[in-house]
Amino acid sequence: MRQVKSSFGGAKRVAWLRGSALLALCLLVPAAFGETEPAASVPQPVAPGCPALAPEAVLATLNAVRAMPRQCGPRAFAAAAALRWSAQLAESAGRHVQQLAARNTLSHRGQQAESLRQRLRESGYRLRLGGENLAAGPADADEALAQWLLSPEHCANLMAPAYEEAALACAANNGEYGRFWVLHLGAALPALP
Secondary structure (H helix, E strand, O other), X not given: OEEEEEEEOOEEEEEEEOOOOEEEEEEEEEEEEOOOOOOOOOOOOOOOOOOOOOHHHHHHHHHHHHOOOXXXXXXXXOOOOOOEEOHHHHHHHHHXXXXXXXXXXXXXXXXOOOOHHHHHHHOOOOEEEEEEEEEEOOOOHHHHHHHHHHOHHHHXXXXXXXXXXXXXXXXXXXXXXXXXXXXXXXXXXXXXX
C-alpha cells in the first residue's frame, strides 16, 4: 500500500491506494486567455522508458471511453463527443510530466508553483476550460486510463462533455514509481480575427 497526499477543491486529504499507481485528483480550471492552433496529429517524441504515444491511438482509446454512458461515482454521464489532439496541450502535458518525474512526485503545481492555467497559457493554449489527470506507476496509457476510470473525480474529468481537446504525456525515472502520466483536457476560446 502507498500513501497518497492530494488536494481537490482546496481540501487536503490522505488516502491509501492499493496497486502500483499513485493518483492525484483532477482540476477543472475555467479561464479566458491563451492562444490555440489547429490540433496536430504528429507523433510525440518517446521519452526514454515510456511507450510510444501515437496521438491517433491515444484519441481512439479516450474517445472509446467517452462514446459510452458511464457512472463516475455518484454522477452519471451520457456519452460525450470525441476529443481532438492539441499540440499546445501536448506541449504543456509534456513539460509538466518531465517536472513530475524529475521531482519523483505528483502535484498539480509546477516547480515554480505554476497552476494548470499558467502552464496552458505558457504553451499557447487559448483556454476556456481545462482539466488535468495525473498518475504515477502505470506501465502504459491503458493502465493509467483504467485507474482514472476507477476514481470518481478522474472519471468525471474524462467524461466532461465540455472538453473538446486532449493530449497525454509520459516520463520515466528510476524512482519508486517509474513512469508518470499527465493527461490535459481542454476547450479553447474561439480564434481571434
